[in-house]
Amino acid sequence: MTTERGVVRRPPGRKAQILVVASERFHRSGYHQVSMAEVAAGVGITAPALYRHFTNKPELLRQAVGAELAALRTAVTAGRAGPAELCARLAAAAIDHRALGTLWQRDARLLPAAQRAGLRRELRADVRRMAEVLGLARPELGRADAELLCWSLLSAYGGLSYHTFAPPRRRFERLLTGLGEALLDVPFGPPGPPAPASAELSWPAVADTRREELLAAAARLFHQRGFDNVSTDQLGAAVGIAGPSVYKHFDTKAELLAATLVRSRERLWHEISAALAGAATPAAALDSGLRAYLDFARRHVDYLGVTVSETERLTEPDRKAAIDARRDLLRTWVGLLRQVRPEYDKAEARIRVHAMFSLVNDGVRNRPGCQRADLTERLEAFARAVLGVS
Template structure:
């Protein structure tokens, strides 16, 4: 008797794996958990995929294939918006997998995925410049990468929005992003010409130096790929000396993220509180967030990629902070745009954070001298303030 595998079993496995990786993080998900989600045994799962790296690679590729397929027939920027929105809703984990987990793949696979994205962006740029021939190639690329990031923001919502409504709203967001004129000063937003240096005491304490080095190294290499010897070397001490300041590498990660988010809250909430009225407060908050992001891209990257590595109490504290921070922005945006309900405001705020967080870390655009002004313009467009 021949036992036949159910049709679509590989697709079912990939859907479950993508959802689990998206919700819990790659490191927290086992092959046994994925198998249980599909209703098969772990040995049966290994007949389809050799291990977690292949599962992650194929899950990301599945979403990117859908993106390429949606973009290929696009002839107008409206077509681009429809394709990006459909993939963002239909493959909601994709943004998280690309921005957070794909860095865990082998270098050759990471490079291949980046090449695929560049091909997609080149297609988008051709469509955009056909409608807006005045745009320089670099400006058009920035807009197209920003549109991708804004749609990826949907991945970070804890609850799935109503699909048709989310697609319609993301089409509006993409249209607004692709209509921005990069460069110059964003009207009424408070310009950010250059990132201000983060003020520090002249001779920082060793603990503070370690916190700053940890954020940088954990973002660049990943928590599991950074040793205490590397952490110590970054501040001129031996690896074992790190333990004079922190009991473990995990404690150092937690402390570095706490310190960074305290600074974020101090700067952004301070700017909002000092403004007169909701409109001015939203502008001030946007300017402060962009300014912070320009100076703290390592923290934003580590927050995104390493929160899952925290101990449960520290992870809950990080998640609670993000929830409270989001709630502040959603409430402020709804005061300025009372026509937005909570769901619409959340989608726009998530799109804003994803766009800015990617914008300060993605090469080569993060080297633009006018990046701060560009991000202000794009942020206002995403929030519907332009």
């Protein structure tokens, strides 16, 4: 905007507008697929004008993640009256800020370690505030149990990041609020006896052991550090070969990522389908399928983490295959849940299934909760609460 004297003034709220557009673009396409010029065009300004607000793209990402976390903090502060109010506030924030889940899980890992640590401290402080609210309503809970429930609540609401459909706003908020209240109300009795160790299902033998070693190493390193932060030298060193030797097995690092995700999908479906096939009723299939997924998630944390956070780094054909496989899995679960709870329409069933997967996927990876001896038992109870089958 230009005044009569020719002085250029920036429109009010321009920086906030940029952060909203950047968050949405990063969320939808992934940080590396979005240019500063694209963000500027989305706001209706030039790239040089964008650089007057943000010195570079990493700084834009840092502030975008920070803005999403600030919205979460506002909801937590407004929900201090009790668990019901907390769920209502967080449900509304989750609908309005769907980008937070993917920005936090995927793109924030690209920030420098010190910045990531600072943002993580902010999030942990919010969870402690949530746990204080929950603890006043449920004084029988210890701090660790209250915080585990609150982390799980954030994860369940974060499931909105992975789909775009939505019922009418009021119904959406009621559904999410009720889902959250059911989760925060899950009883914490004494832990049951440890579950027996799960036997690995038979898996076809493979001749190329080095290739399999690379797949396992890639899953671990890509999950821990992010695809873009792992070099071929690091991949080679993880299996005792020189970095260039990786290319004897895979033409590119992207091909290695694609093969890693294919292996993850194959193993997951192998185990889930075996569990579903042996069930006599839909309810029994839901029970055995949920336990099989929890068991897979506990034993294959790295494969699961790569699937959650690195799909966007695939080439387009491989990305489409990964997304199609994910949709097939979701359709199976949605159909099964609707057989057990026929009063759910497709939208409600999908929201609940996404919340369940997000809760489990985060729960097996997030410290310190992932180190609990009773984690599988707790996550199963939480998953049943969000599915509405507890």
